Amino acid sequence: MTARPEDLLRALGDEPVPDEERVDEAARRGRMVGAIAGAVRREAEAKRARTRRARFVGGLLAAAAVLAGVGAAWRFTRMPAPAVATVTSGVRLGAVTGVVVRVHAGAPTAASGGAGVDVGDEVETRADGEAQLVLGSGATVQIAAASTVRLDAPARGERLRLHAGQAAFLVPVLGEGSELRVATPDLEIETRGAAWTVVVRDGAPPRTRIHVNAGAITVHVGGDETIVRAGEDWPAIPPTPTPTPTSTSTSTSTPTSTSTSTSTSTPTAPASAPRASTLAEQNQLLQSAADARRRGDNARCLALLDELLSRYPRSPLGQEARVEHFRTLERMGRHAQAVAEARRYLADFPTGFARDEAQSLVLGTR
Amino acid sequence: MARALNRPPWLRAVPGGASPAAAPPPSDADLIDAIQRGDERLASALYERVAPVVDRTLYRVFGRREADHEDLMQSTFEQIVITLARGRFAGACSLTTWAATVATNVGLNALRSRRRERRVVDHDATIDLAPASTQGQRTVDARFEMTRLRDHLAAIDEDKATALFLHDVLGHELAEVAVITGVSVAAAQSRLVRGRKELMDRVARDRKGEAR
Numbered sequence: 001m002t003a004r005p006e007d008l009l010r011a012l013g014d015e016p017v018p019d020e021e022r023v024d025e026a027a028r029r030g031r032m033v034g035a036i037a038g039a040v041r042r043e044a045e046a047k048r049a050r051t052r053r054a055r056f057v058g059g060l061l062a063a064a065a066v067l068a069g070v071g072a073a074w075r076f077t078r079m080p081a082p083a084v085a086t087v088t089s090g091v092r093l094g095a096v097t098g099v100v101v102r103v104h105a106g107a108p109t110a111a112s113g114g115a116g117v118d119v120g121d122e123v124e125t126r127a128d129g130e131a132q133l134v135l136g137s138g139a140t141v142q143i144a145a146a147s148t149v150r151l152d153a154p155a156r157g158e159r160l161r162l163h164a165g166q167a168a169f170l171v172p173v174l175g176e177g178s179e180l181r182v183a184t185p186d187l188e189i190e191t192r193g194a195a196w197t198v199v200v201r202d203g204a205p206p207r208t209r210i211h212v213n214a215g216a217i218t219v220h221v222g223g224d225e226t227i228v229r230a231g232e233d234w235p236a237i238p239p240t241p242t243p244t245p246t247s248t249s250t251s252t253s254t255p256t257s258t259s260t261s262t263s264t265s266t267p268t269a270p271a272s273a274p275r276a277s278t279l280a281e282q283n284q285l286l287q288s289a290a291d292a293r294r295r296g297d298n299a300r301c302l303a304l305l306d307e308l309l310s311r312y313p314r315s316p317l318g319q320e321a322r323v324e325h326f327r328t329l330e331r332m333g334r335h336a337q338a339v340a341e342a343r344r345y346l347a348d349f350p351t352g353f354a355r356d357e358a359q360s361l362v363l364g365t366r
Numbered sequence: 367m368a369r370a371l372n373r374p375p376w377l378r379a380v381p382g383g384a385s386p387a388a389a390p391p392p393s394d395a396d397l398i399d400a401i402q403r404g405d406e407r408l409a410s411a412l413y414e415r416v417a418p419v420v421d422r423t424l425y426r427v428f429g430r431r432e433a434d435h436e437d438l439m440q441s442t443f444e445q446i447v448i449t450l451a452r453g454r455f456a457g458a459c460s461l462t463t464w465a466a467t468v469a470t471n472v473g474l475n476a477l478r479s480r481r482r483e484r485r486v487v488d489h490d491a492t493i494d495l496a497p498a499s500t501q502g503q504r505t506v507d508a509r510f511e512m513t514r515l516r517d518h519l520a521a522i523d524e525d526k527a528t529a530l531f532l533h534d535v536l537g538h539e540l541a542e543v544a545v546i547t548g549v550s551v552a553a554a555q556s557r558l559v560r561g562r563k564e565l566m567d568r569v570a571r572d573r574k575g576e577a578r
Contacts, residue, residue: 004562004566008515008569012512012516013536017422017425031436033413035440040404040405040406041404043448043452047404333483363444364475364476
């Protein structure tokens with residue numbers, strides 16, 4: 001091989017390209033035109049889906065803007081109101097089901113929807129009762145069965161005390177100077193706009209479990225402050241591991257932003273404890289897989305990912321694990337399996353973060 | 367009969383008239399516009415426009431029509447449709463020129479993939495490098511050289527390999543290569559020069575019998 005590379009390459013270009021058999025070409029033409037039409041159709045559908053998503057997001061933003069405007073206008077109209085007009089005067093019971101008792105000045109009476117609640121009053125729900133508390137700020141509190149909530153006198157804003165049971169809070173964004181504080185036997189929660197559930201259990205501290213669905217809250221324990229954001233739990237890792245029946249049921253019980261009724265219907269089963277437990281384990285598996293990858297131990301990496309995906313098929317880390325799975329297969333030279341895995345990923349996560357990478361792998365353009 | 371005479375005259379299409387060849391083929395812009403609108407009716411026209419160049423390019427990458435030639439063609443077409451539909455084709459060159467580039471990338475990627483698989487599966491395989499002695503042997507050797515050259519091409523950096531293939535194999539001018547690959551002429555030239563050097567080194571090492 002003494003020729004220069006460009007000459008050799010030119011020789012490649014000079015090689016004659018034989019014509020195909022006419023029959024083969026005709027059959028191929030039919031298949032290819034079908035494939036092109038299919039690709040055009042898929043892309044058009046994907047484009048429409050993207051447009052719909054964009055419109056939906058745009059609609060949400062517009063709605064948020066309108067809400068913000070309404071909120072601002074409402075605040076503006078409230079500004080001249082005297083400071084003595086405390087928010088507690090506007091607290092009332094919303095929908096009530098089952099047996100709910102209002103304790104006013106030490107005297108219990110059966111409560112019904114629409115009843116006012118004064119500072120110092122307690123609302124108790126019995127085993128079959130549930131109640132909604134509507135605060136002056138517009139925040140709502142869904143009190144689950146077998147729970148006790150007391151309306152305290154606040155220094156500013158609003159303040160509640162959850163003695164026992166479970167409640168779901170939906171607090172709109174509050175203006176400067178306004179806040180909602182919720183005290184439990186072992187901590188105090190402060191927020192200016194968030195959705196979260198809180199459970200107070202009997203037993204040794206920490207008795208309170210919190211899961212934040214949207215926004216952020218500040219948890220005050222002793223002299224410490226901890227900010228807990230959407231999707232997070234407090235305490236983050238429960239000190240006493242709770243046995244988990246199955247990983248699937250645990251992950252599916254994760255509260256969502258609209259989990260008010262769901263969470264209040266299971267007051268004695270705090271979802272956060274087992275959820276955090278298995279999530280930590282899932283994280284550990286993914287982290288170990290990443291460590292194995294960094295060491296160049298692809299086989300170990302693959303085994304750990306397989307373990308994660310088989311033990312926790314609905315894991316929130318599933319997408320990341322699936323992407324790492326096909327990447328690892330590709331690194332190991334198992335191209336066909338990597339392509340098959342990338343195809344499955346695209347089917348399950350058509351708009352996933354690694355969509356382009358998976359498509360490139362499937363189409364062989366990487 | 368009288369009824370037939372009273373009937374108003376009918377007009378109907380009859381075969382013949384203007385030749386179908388008179389209808390002009392859709393332009394590149396028409397094809398791109400149709401794909402972006404999701405109009406499948408021009409799928410056939412797109413195929414007619416770019417299939418020959420895709421077929422030839424893939425043939426040149428592999429030196430023959432491999433068993434999966436049709437799969438690679440289909441991958442190329444899908445890539446073309448996706449890129450056009452998402453408006454990522456800049457339109458700096460003709461559709462056929464750009465299609466050749468897409469086919470080059472698809473082909474070289476497939477070649478790289480096979481090379482990796484061969485490494486895993488067949489890393490102990492040896493090839494008889496006996497000197498040519500007869501005309502038949504020389505032909506076999508020449509073919510072998512070409513195969514090794516393709517193998518080396520697949521082993522070098524993707525950008526350099528594409529520049530080399532477009533310029534030296536498909537015969538595009540340097541300026542065209544720059545436009546097609548979306549880089550400056552200087553960058554294209556740099557890729558070309560460095561790609562040739564790398565290829566030459568690999569060929570030289572191969573001659574000395576060093577491992578690939």
